[in-house]
Amino acid sequence: MQGKGLFTDLYELTMAQAYLENNKVGRAVFSLFVRKLPENRNFLVSCGLEPLIEALGEFKFGSEELRYLKSLNMFKDWFLDYLEQYQFRGNLYAIREGMIVLQNEPLIQIEGSLPEVQILETLVINIVHYNTLVASKSARCYLASKGKALVDFGLRRAHGLDAGLYGARACYITGFTGTSNLCAGRKYAIPVFGTMAHSFVMVFEEEEEAFRAFARSFPDKTVFLIDTYNTFEGAKKALKLLREGIRVVGVRVDSGDLLEECVKVKELFQREGFWDIRIVVSGGLDEEDIHKLVSNGAPVDIFGVGTKVLTSADAPYLDIAYKLVEYEGKPKFKLSPGKQTFPYKRQVIRHYENGLMCYDEVIPYREGGLVELVFKEGNLTKPLPTLEEIRETFFNELSKLPEELKSISKKRDYNVLLKEV
Template identity: 40%
Template structure:
């Protein structure tokens, strides 16, 4: 079983650099920032997610005797360094955007301030936590925006890339606006509403479809959703009509029916017609399958009468963009600004704040990327969450982060989806001047 707080959940070069830092006495304060570079063309914004797990990791990380023994057997590390690791704990500060915050390219969503070896070691796991949940929350938000009044449920655990990914995808999807998940452990861990009824195997295990429907309805009278497409969808909905009359005599109401294959746009219309003609307007239609925002668009374009969707593989893997270009970069060391100058991957030096302004209609009007000591008379997005290795600002429940994300989606500019539109993120004059100063110093020292 993977230990999610293990210090060995990292890249080897973090440890090799860490030993060199210790050997050379380089333990002064360093500042790293985590940000996303240019977004894919079809991602106009992202939603910050994963801060809770990042803070939990930083509070818990320590080297066990087994870890030390493994590193000793590896042969790359000397005993002095290994003995120092026995006393390791994270003692730094964390500033970050609140979970559920909408952000844009090159805006830092998390800042680590800690002794250099500590800040270096945690890079890999922090990227791992924050990139994934942010990616899934942002994918979910695209579907939420398309169908804001429709029940959207995460169905993706079974095809996720591992257990942790499946659970954290459920968390990210909920933050991005989904109504719940089929993953029971995510429901327990994060208080996410859970949804689920039956699989085709339940129908197949019975001698007849009618018997399967009746058995499930009487076993789950408050949550009776029947799967229609095991054999023949159109015959199945007729059976639902007949069964509904029988069940009403037992005070059981069929809550919904689910489609899982075929031309679900056309099938949903046929099913809705049959149900309505028989006075069963209260029965909802739920669809599941290989879906994402692109296939959901077809349901919208064709006015398909579907009340909810189960979204699986393409959500949990963010299938159209399964990774994002993000980075964790040193921006200050020993009180001096640091930056990367490489072509196409240059970075801004110094500790930064993101300042957001709003229009008179409470829509996002633009962001300023500035230094932390600046004042721009607008909303500051980065806040202090951890001091000396301990969380000082309790995170709100996930439900509040979800509500925050949904409110911000309503505040996005009207032009956000236009192909030529780019949300304005402007570096402040002070940041630009500081960057020129740091660049000059670096060039002089590295001639």
């Protein structure tokens, strides 16, 4: 029997054994929050709750995991028996996925027996950190695109297969049209997109021959990659097929001066009366590139983005922490310089002015705010929202975001007030 209990750090288990030996098993609350936003982020997008809940159900210690832990000669048999029976039975509070979040706001709060919730630290940070990181990056791409379609192409350079899966989901939540990732398409019912690679074109003796072969195989989904040798010449070959009556949906450009190339290609098709040919661009794009192309009127219909988004290249990590904030009803907090924490389980109250976010208050927990009870005593309190509902939450949140916070080039601060009582 296998579980996923070893997806944790060693010290989570050494602390848990010591807690149990010293009878430190009282009610504890841990809070996951971002201390400070990256310099090039005005906001974050909460993401990863559903993947976390899925992982919690699989976070168990099977016979293989227990055999390995025993081989370390660190853990006592009674503690291994405890792990064999481990299952999350506590409470989980969260800000819904798709919501705009800021510094010092508790994305996730976990409450339960101290050893039980301590063990979950690494798992919670890993999943929510990455999902929120990518959702926040892809949201900037959505803002920059000004309504143009976006497709996630990032699986091949994501930092692992799970990262590619989570990344595709985060991108779809934040406005992307679809993904190239078939696993994400199946698991999350995200629309899937894809054309061809340069290798397909190079296999054939002539570029035109490659185009004809692809059109025969996919007559209703014919999109040609036209920059293998010369973008404009590739476009002319696509035009030749169009004149013959072959249905071409679009062309993709993956290199060169994308603005210049797209303008020339669009003009070529329009001169011949083919106004509906869609232009797809790709090749290491992020929100800065998209903003530049859109601002300069590039005739682009679809942006394929991947590497820089799924790795969040300009801000590859968040200053995120999972900290003890309450034990046996008493406040717990750090006073370390630059790493101070705030005590107690918390609620976030958001204030609006003229329908737009004005400032937030982070207060001791009470019902009625952004933070909701998701798990009670190890069980869901209600069904999780669908991916489409989460996506709508994000769109609704953007409608309430002040324009200055939507800037992808200028840093703007949003006021978050921490209140003790």
